[in-house]
Amino acid sequence: MSIESFAQTLVFGLFVGGIYGIAAMGLALVFGVMKMLNIAHGELVMIGGYVSFWAFSALGLDPFVSLAIVIPVLFALGLALDRMVYRHIVRLLGEEKIKNSLLVSFGLTLVLQNLAQSIFTADERSVQVAYAGEGLNLLGVTMPYTRLASLLIALIVTLALNYFLHHTYPGKAILATAEDFEAAELTGININRVYMMTFALGASLAGIAGTFVTFTYGLSPSIGIIWTLKALIVIVLAGTGSILGAFPAGLLLGVVEAVSGAFVDPTYREVVGLVMFLLVLILRPQGLFARK
Amino acid sequence: MKANSIRQPSSISFFRWLAPVGIILLILFAIFYPKQIDKQNIWNLFFLICLHISLGQSWNILSGFAGQTNLGHAAFFGIGALVTRTLWLAEKPFVVAFLLGGLAAVLFAMIIGAPTFRLRGAYFAIGTLAVAEVLRITVSQNITLISTLSGLMIANYDLPSRYYIALGLAIATTGTAYLLLRSTWSLGILAVREDEEAAQATGVHVLRHKLLALALSSFFAGLTGGVFAYQQISYYQFAPFNPVWTFDALLITFIGGLGTLAGPVIGSIFFIVVREQLAVNLVEVHQVIFGVLFILIVLVFPGGLVEAWERLKKLVFRKEPENVRIS
Numbered sequence A: 001m002s003i004e005s006f007a008q009t010l011v012f013g014l015f016v017g018g019i020y021g022i023a024a025m026g027l028a029l030v031f032g033v034m035k036m037l038n039i040a041h042g043e044l045v046m047i048g049g050y051v052s053f054w055a056f057s058a059l060g061l062d063p064f065v066s067l068a069i070v071i072p073v074l075f076a077l078g079l080a081l082d083r084m085v086y087r088h089i090v091r092l093l094g095e096e097k098i099k100n101s102l103l104v105s106f107g108l109t110l111v112l113q114n115l116a117q118s119i120f121t122a123d124e125r126s127v128q129v130a131y132a133g134e135g136l137n138l139l140g141v142t143m144p145y146t147r148l149a150s151l152l153i154a155l156i157v158t159l160a161l162n163y164f165l166h167h168t169y170p171g172k173a174i175l176a177t178a179e180d181f182e183a184a185e186l187t188g189i190n191i192n193r194v195y196m197m198t199f200a201l202g203a204s205l206a207g208i209a210g211t212f213v214t215f216t217y218g219l220s221p222s223i224g225i226i227w228t229l230k231a232l233i234v235i236v237l238a239g240t241g242s243i244l245g246a247f248p249a250g251l252l253l254g255v256v257e258a259v260s261g262a263f264v265d266p267t268y269r270e271v272v273g274l275v276m277f278l279l280v281l282i283l284r285p286q287g288l289f290a291r292k
Numbered sequence B: 001m002k003a004n005s006i007r008q009p010s011s012i013s014f015f016r017w018l019a020p021v022g023i024i025l026l027i028l029f030a031i032f033y034p035k036q037i038d039k040q041n042i043w044n045l046f047f048l049i050c051l052h053i054s055l056g057q058s059w060n061i062l063s064g065f066a067g068q069t070n071l072g073h074a075a076f077f078g079i080g081a082l083v084t085r086t087l088w089l090a091e092k093p094f095v096v097a098f099l100l101g102g103l104a105a106v107l108f109a110m111i112i113g114a115p116t117f118r119l120r121g122a123y124f125a126i127g128t129l130a131v132a133e134v135l136r137i138t139v140s141q142n143i144t145l146i147s148t149l150s151g152l153m154i155a156n157y158d159l160p161s162r163y164y165i166a167l168g169l170a171i172a173t174t175g176t177a178y179l180l181l182r183s184t185w186s187l188g189i190l191a192v193r194e195d196e197e198a199a200q201a202t203g204v205h206v207l208r209h210k211l212l213a214l215a216l217s218s219f220f221a222g223l224t225g226g227v228f229a230y231q232q233i234s235y236y237q238f239a240p241f242n243p244v245w246t247f248d249a250l251l252i253t254f255i256g257g258l259g260t261l262a263g264p265v266i267g268s269i270f271f272i273v274v275r276e277q278l279a280v281n282l283v284e285v286h287q288v289i290f291g292v293l294f295i296l297i298v299l300v301f302p303g304g305l306v307e308a309w310e311r312l313k314k315l316v317f318r319k320e321p322e323n324v325r326i327s
Helices: A003-034 A041-059 A063-084 A094-120 A145-167 A169-179 A181-186 A191-216 A221-238 A246-263 A266-283 B002-037 B040-065 B073-089 B094-116 B121-142 B151-155 B159-182 B185-194 B196-201 B206-231 B244-256 B262-281 B285-300 B304-319
Strands: A135-138 A141-144 B146-148 B234-236
Touching: A003 A041, A003 A141, A003 A145, A003 A169, A003 A191, A003 A221, A003 A246, A041 A063, A041 A094, A041 A191, A041 A221, A063 A145, A063 A191, A094 A221, A094 B121, A094 B244, A094 B285, A135 A145, A141 A145, A145 A169, A145 A191, A145 A246, A169 A181, A169 A191, A181 A191, A191 A221, A221 A246, A221 A266, A221 B121, A246 A266, A266 B094, A266 B121, B002 B040, B002 B159, B040 B073, B040 B159, B040 B185, B040 B206, B040 B244, B040 B262, B073 B094, B073 B121, B073 B206, B073 B244, B094 B121, B094 B206, B159 B185, B159 B206, B159 B262, B185 B196, B185 B206, B196 B206, B244 B262, B244 B285, B244 B304, B262 B285, B262 B304
Parallel strands: none
Antiparallel strands: A135 A141, B146 B234
């Protein structure tokens, strides 16, 4: 394998990793703050994809422009789901909460996936923009504009989330609730609102990832579980509870998958990620990047 | 009040009779009713119910009794189906293939059991989900052909004999779960479910009890897969590894009642009958309905139908003691 094709593999791994990172960040936010494991996160990615696809086919919007519709729609969906379902379990304690959230979101997976199937049919869809083939050529490494733009947006979103969490009042309220919800409540934070906003933010992040999925992979109602697993792998790599660590961990997973796909066998790309996930979970449960 | 206190013991002895009589009637019904009607769709319906009873009950042994939520149950089912089918089509006697299928599932379970049991609660759940996905992807990459019976086998195909094997397995699985609950092992297993640290502190060997529950659970899941492989005329070899089999086991057990003996039985009768009814009219919507039902059960009624029945019984007795004889 020449240096150029290796560099090409690495770059594409980074592009894919950006999508993994942004998808996992939503899950990590919900997991870190609400201490709930939302198996239906991949389903939110899928719905975000369909909203973007709809905006493209019905309104003729460019996928990147359609983010202006996808984000608010998924935010509203997140609010509704929190209100109807997750509100009832977020006040449970410890192990019971995480187990119940797992079960409830599993039920939600069935509901959302089959609703999507009856509304959008099981056909695989994808969005092809006019400039899909164009790209930058740097030292023999091709970088399509669509991929480059999605990685850039993922990076911007990560930085924006970082700013929001650490430098604004509502963001600090979210972090405080994540650390100790009882103390946060005592200081006058409305933690119900914090939970609602956290879940809606997580859903919006899933929607952004879903928009990227429409033009990099195919879109079908059954992709949910794949993206849930990817996001789970990434948050375990990042260390559970680390929200912003999900982005570098996503990049890492993308690169590892791409390289192993190039060296071993492309069909085992998925297996490599899952095996890495199991090993980290068993041997280093605090995550690869955790300080302690 | 006095009348009530006299009636109460009589009602208890009445219910003590009810359970064994009901079970015997149910088994007799399951044996003779399909023979009486002798229609293809009835045989099929009863076969599916029995298959899902063993599937749900085997999941229940590990997840309901020992409290380890296993999201990789399809892996055991799939291994049982794969091994049984391969050996059976290679002209080995079915009984040998069937038992080896179950044992292969146990072997796999023991290999993955020790490391995954280091994970607690939800981490165990997602860990087993990952293991099952690894296995599913590996199998579907390597065995891509449809497995079909030969012409001679199809000519001699006999659904009723498959049904009676499935019925026997359903009874054996539930019976084993019953014997397990009656044994002293169950004390340790239930203790692990309630509080792992406390169980450890009182001297329960946690890992050993978890592995016992896992071994029984995977053995019967493997046998269930074997029955599936024996019944199907043609299917993709990777189909039994589909996570749908885990989800069905989960739905059935939760609808019926997690951690109860009767739960998976009631759950799968309900699940299969409703599913077959809905599948006729509303093809895709039936999963949505089960999803919503599942969420409601977890949120509002964590005990499932069994608990609903218990509550109803209490309600009836407390408010209207006259109803004792009627119910």
